[in-house]
Amino acid sequence: MSDAIRTSTTDSTNLRTTATPASGAVRPEGEGVAAGSIPLDGIRVLELGTLLAGPLTGRFLGDFGAEVIKIEAPDKPDPLRGWGQVKDGQGLYWPIAARNKKLITLNLRVPEGQRVFLDLVSKADIVIENFRPGTMEKWNLGYERLAEVNPGLIMVRTSGFGQTGPYRERAGFGSVGEAMGGIRYVTGFPDRPPARVGVSIGDTLAALHATIGCLMALHERSRSGRGQVVDTALYEAVFSVMESVIPDYLLAGYIRERQGNILPGIAPSNIYLTKDDKYIVIGANADNVFRRLCQAMGEPELAEDPRYATHHARGERMEELDQRIEAWTRTLDAKDALAVLERHGVPSGLIYSAKDMVEDPQYQAREMIVPVQHPVYGTFPMPGIVPKLSRTPGQIRFPGGSAPGEHNDDVYRGLLGYSEEVLARLKEDGVI
Known part of the structure; x- marks a missing residue:
């Protein structure tokens, strides 16, 4: 704990509340969802990731009840804020990517910010980060240091090539993971260059694998009481869905090529x-x-x-x-x-466009487009939650907020017990 910052002690268990679901929360018709019944209620997540894979992992956990605290640098908010079509000065993807998340600012590049982060770690279950390997260690916030503060902490690390190996320090976006994971090679038509899927599939696959790993680590912690590192590489997440391309090559001498809209030998x-x-x-x-x-x-x-x-x-x-x-x-x-x-x-x-999806009765019956109230846009059409749990379904409790640091007071005063004087000093020093 940071004695220089902490001015009072707070029982964090009293601060883990389940917010009232926003309009259109996904649940079986006619059934309410009691506080505490959502699967990850009581799990606190610190999300450090930017752009896609890290924030998507936080979103998946938040959809099922985790309290996700998204941390952005005071001088450099997540570029994901500008993704999607821009309306009223804001990207339309941000309310989706940041839904169910509390937004705070914190400068991890300075010692005081690192001390504040350790205070947060002491009250967290999971840390998500998708920086280049070595960044957290450069800030003296590697897993060994965090585990000293909280031995039960699970650290979810997503990067281009993983935390080990000769490529570990390479920069790697989802597009590179798609290329080196093999999916770009087989996507497109044989008479044209390799194509990409129309969404950021590499980041999405990495986030799904990271989420699965996180849930497995949580389950194991219930037996051992100890945390661990979940290490997800973008290229490996893509490679894991590439079916039998490797034995096809090594055992049959066959390299799958681009085939357009077909799969070789599968007809019609x-x-x-x-x-x-x-x-x-x-x-x-x-x-x-x-x-x-x-x-x-x-x-x-x-x-x-x-x-x-x-x-x-x-x-x-x-x-x-x-x-x-x-x-x-x-x-x-x-x-x-x-x-x-x-x-x-x-x-x-x-083959559906967005218009077809909006008009489709199956989408409507399964609540795959959920109207949620947004402070800027009014009714915001939010993608529904997947998968659907029959007894403890996920919830869209609130859309992604607009302003960086929107929940600073809630987290720093409510969770950590910092005083007004301490908060004022941290803000003046550019820490928050």
Whole structure:
């Protein structure tokens, strides 16, 4: 503890409150959510990350009840504030990325800020950071130092290449992780350069893996009482979803290349143009599903045709089979084709834009777009919480705030017990 800063002692357990859920909190219809029933209620998280992977991890934990305290430098707020389309001077992604988070400012580059951080660590369960490896150690805030203050602390560290290895000190954004993790190599069409997925999938995968690791460490701590480091590398998070590309190469001499909208040997599974110039996805590569597709097309005999009757046969004649299916889809508008496919139990769907999502009854029934009140925008359409828990669902308690340091008083006075005089001095010195 910092005796120079602490002026009173506060029982932190009395300060871990569950906020009233914002309008549209996700829960089963007709059921309330009692205080303390949300899964991570009572877990306190300090989020140091900027941009995407670190803040996404904090968001996932906050969605299920963790008290997330997001720390930004006083002179350099998170650049994520400007992401998305800008409306009324603010990026529209920020209210989503910062939802369910308390916002404070703290300068970790100065000794006084580091002492304040250690006070926060003493009352935390988890620290999230996604700086380049060595940054926290440079500030004398590596895991060994933090564990001296709080042996039960879990430190979630996300970086381009992990905390060890010859590349550990390299700068690494999600785009680099996508490239070196392998997903960019197989994304796109064979006659064009590698493409990217239309969202920051590398950061998202890293955040999901970091969240999983964090939850496993929390579970283990319940037995041992000890914390540990969760080390997630962006390239490894991407690599972990790359299916069998390595044994395909090492054992079969095959390197998967860009194939556009198909997967090698998997047919039919493609996009198909309809009469009204829309594209629908059809996945009918399993034998029984292909049989149902043939019935939907009015050609049941195709399912017994030796050219298409087996998985391998369809894979070998993928192009001609896709042309045959599209010849059928082009005779129908998308909604009519999908209705026929649905009746026959064939997995299919329209390729959705944001407009399609907003208008879709399934999105509405599952509360995947939740209206939440925002101080600047009024009703803000917030993406819903995934996954859905039947008994203790997550909550959107409040949207991401606007001003850096918005909750300084709540955290520094309420949680740490700092006096007005101490807060004034920290602000004057540029610590907060």
